[in-house]
Amino acid sequence: MPTATSLRKDETGHLPPLAKASWQRQRAYWSDAFRRVRGETEARAGRLSPEDQVVQSMPDTSPTKWHRAHVTWFFETFLLAPHAPGYKIYDARFPFLFNSYYVAAGPRHARPKRGLITRPNAEEVGAYRAHVDAAVTALIEQADEETCAKIFPIVEIGLHHEQQHQELLLTDILHVFAQNPTNPAYDPDWTMPQAQPDKDAFGNLPSGIHNIGHVGDGFHFDNEKPVHPVLLQPARIERHLVTNMLWLEFMADGGYTTPALWLSDGWTQVQAEGWDGPGYWQQIDGQWFAMTLAGLQPVDLASPVCHVSYYEADAFARWAGKHLPTEMEWEVAARAGLMDDAFGLVWQWTRSAYAPYPGYRAAPGALGEYNGKFMINQMVLRGSSLATPEGHARESYRNFFYPQARWQFTGLRLVDYP
Numbered sequence: 001m002p003t004a005t006s007l008r009k010d011e012t013g014h015l016p017p018l019a020k021a022s023w024q025r026q027r028a029y030w031s032d033a034f035r036r037v038r039g040e041t042e043a044r045a046g047r048l049s050p051e052d053q054v055v056q057s058m059p060d061t062s063p064t065k066w067h068r069a070h071v072t073w074f075f076e077t078f079l080l081a082p083h084a085p086g087y088k089i090y091d092a093r094f095p096f097l098f099n100s101y102y103v104a105a106g107p108r109h110a111r112p113k114r115g116l117i118t119r120p121n122a123e124e125v126g127a128y129r130a131h132v133d134a135a136v137t138a139l140i141e142q143a144d145e146e147t148c149a150k151i152f153p154i155v156e157i158g159l160h161h162e163q164q165h166q167e168l169l170l171t172d173i174l175h176v177f178a179q180n181p182t183n184p185a186y187d188p189d190w191t192m193p194q195a196q197p198d199k200d201a202f203g204n205l206p207s208g209i210h211n212i213g214h215v216g217d218g219f220h221f222d223n224e225k226p227v228h229p230v231l232l233q234p235a236r237i238e239r240h241l242v243t244n245m246l247w248l249e250f251m252a253d254g255g256y257t258t259p260a261l262w263l264s265d266g267w268t269q270v271q272a273e274g275w276d277g278p279g280y281w282q283q284i285d286g287q288w289f290a291m292t293l294a295g296l297q298p299v300d301l302a303s304p305v306c307h308v309s310y311y312e313a314d315a316f317a318r319w320a321g322k323h324l325p326t327e328m329e330w331e332v333a334a335r336a337g338l339m340d341d342a343f344g345l346v347w348q349w350t351r352s353a354y355a356p357y358p359g360y361r362a363a364p365g366a367l368g369e370y371n372g373k374f375m376i377n378q379m380v381l382r383g384s385s386l387a388t389p390e391g392h393a394r395e396s397y398r399n400f401f402y403p404q405a406r407w408q409f410t411g412l413r414l415v416d417y418p
Contacts, residue, residue, distance in 0.1 A: 023148045030155045031140045037159045038133055040389060041068060042126075044169050047186055050122040056115025057179050060407065061172040066098065066114045069125045071162040072132045073098040077105055078367065079154045080132065083147065084139045090131050091120075101373075104366035156219055157367070163389040170293065170387040175407045178280050178291040185295035192292070192303045193345055193386050202236035202416065203338030205329055212331045213357060214396040223371040224396040226359045230328040237325055237333045238413045239340050241304035241348070242316065248288070248301070250316050251277055261318050266311030269404050279307030279406040304411045306346050310379045310403035313349040313412040322414040327352035327398065329415060330382040334395040339413065343393045346411030347381040354378040354400035378402050385409035 045053065045064050053064040062070075073094060080087045089095065097117060099108035109117070120128070136155075143151060170186070177184045213227035214220035256276050259267050269275070277283075280291035281299065288299040290306075308316075317324050325333070327350040334342050342348075355375050362372030378400040384393035387409055401408060 023145045026152055027140055027143070027148055030152055031137060033159060034133075034136060034140065034155060037162055037389075038129070041071065041162060041166055041169070042129070044166055048173065052173065052176070053122045054115065054118055055176045056112075057172075057176045058407075059112035060405065061175050062111075062114050062168065063117075064169055064173055065122045065125050066117070067165045067169045067172070068122075068129060069094065069098040069120075070100055071158075071165050072125075072129050074161055075136055075158050076132050077102075079151060079158060080135050080139065083151050083154075084135055087135060090128055094120075094128065102366045102369050104369065157370075160219060160221075160392065161370075163392045166389050167385070167387045167392075171408050174280075174291065174293060177295075183291060183296040186293040188294055190292065190294040192300060192306075201238060201240070203239050203333060203336070205232060205235045205237055205333055205338070205415070206336060207232050207234040210328070210332045212328050212396070214394070218394070220394070220396060221371055221398075222363055222368075223356070223360070223375075223398050226357055228358050232329060232332060234418055235325075235329060236416045236418075237329060237338055238415070239338060241341050241345060241411050241413050243301065244299050244303055244305050245301040246320075247278065247305040247308075247316070248299075250319050253319065255315060255319055258319075261315040263311060263314060265403070266309075266315060269309070269311055275312070278305055278312070279309075281307075304341070304346050306409055306411050307406045308349075308410060308412065309406040310349050310401075312406070313410075314351070316412065317414055320414060322416045324349055324351040324412060325415040326350055327380045327382055331395050334382070342382075343384045344388070345386060346383070346409050347385050347399055348383045349410060349412050350380045350382055352380045354380050354398070374400065381410060 045068055048064055050065075053068075056063050056066075076090065077095065077099075081089065095106055097109050097120075099105055100111070101108070139151065140148075140155065173186055177186065209229050209231055211227050211229055214224035215227060255261060256270060262270065277288065278290070282289055282291075282296075289296050290299050291297075313324055325348075330348065330350055333339055356372065360372070362368040363370075379402075381399040381401065382397070384397070385408070401410070
């Protein structure tokens with residue numbers, strides 16, 4: 001599996017604040033960061049055949065080829081077209097094909113039909129990427145100080161946006177391969193990162209008033225602000241993620257057949273989908289296997305459970321006599337170092353609905369559509385997963401999905417109240 005590429009930090013361990021570094025230094029930094037992040041996308045896609053890259057296995061996923069083209073369209077639309085003198089759109093068909101949900105940027109092809117677009121093919125998308133890469137590199141290297149001040153914030157959000165799609169590229173291709181009866185492997189050598197054991201099962205959450213939200217000069221999405229106070233009650237948070245071993249106990253004790261454990265919508269989902277275990281699990285000759293990036297593998301009892309929905313996580317918490325943490329409890333615990341495996345394994349469901357923080361205002365224009373308009377009917381996840389690029393995780397990061405979603409690398413930890 002390719003090594004995740006981070007947005008490189010300076011000698012202090014932080015990304016150079018745009019307002020503090022010289023514009024010449026910023027220019028060198030962003031030129032290098034752009035090259036590395038764009039290269040990481042191609043490295044992740046490089047394991048896939050052209051046929052792999054065109055498949056869309058359900059409306060919530062997108063083809064690899066589409067991900068590669070969409071992030072390229074993002075730079076062309078929001079960076080090159082307004083700021084690169086004389087730049088012409090590479091192909092007049094592409095804005096319609098590769099816009100996602102930016103209504104202000106123009107009409108777009110229907111999301112569930114992305115897998116029907118066999119042309120442009122993967123090679124042509126590669127040529128599109130190369131063209132835009134050359135134009136962005138030239139813009140960064142030739143821009144004067146005034147232009148740099150305008151374009152570097154766009155380059156920055158564009159790179160973080162691309163890192164999000166690097167993660168989606170892996171989650172989506174896993175779903176594609178899981179539909180194949182031959183159980184192909186994305187990376188035959190892939191293994192689940194190991195959790196760090198700790199003799200103490202719980203950490204005591206500091207009760208009282210705490211500030212949550214992004215603090216400092218580093219990059220953040222608008223949904224991580226404003227910083228605001230919250231009140232926490234006394235609680236204990238599990239240092240470790242819930243494991244496959246514990247999930248098998250839940251299953252053996254009737255977890256998927258006991259309506260009283262489930263939210264009403266969750267029980268409807270269980271019955272409609274026939275869930276009897278986490279996503280990608282199947283039983284063969286009495287043994288449980290899971291589809292992974294390395295193909296079909298025996299379920300590892302010590303690994304954190306993965307590919308469970310919010311409904312399943314909530315039912316498990318009820319079965320265990322505990323609760324899912326709120327996103328506020330999770331963030332305070334992360335800042336206090338109370339969790340050994342907060343990042344890099346699975347995203348963790350919280351029981352917090354995805355809603356704006358007090359005083360939140362979306363940015364104007366098309367980029368303001370990035371987060372705010374999705375703040376309804378979804379649940380917050382915190383942390384990061386094995387598919388998250390290095391440097392793309394932080395304590396204040398708010399991921400969000402619908403409660404029935406489980407094709408992502410999603411798991412859980414629990415809290416207990418006195």
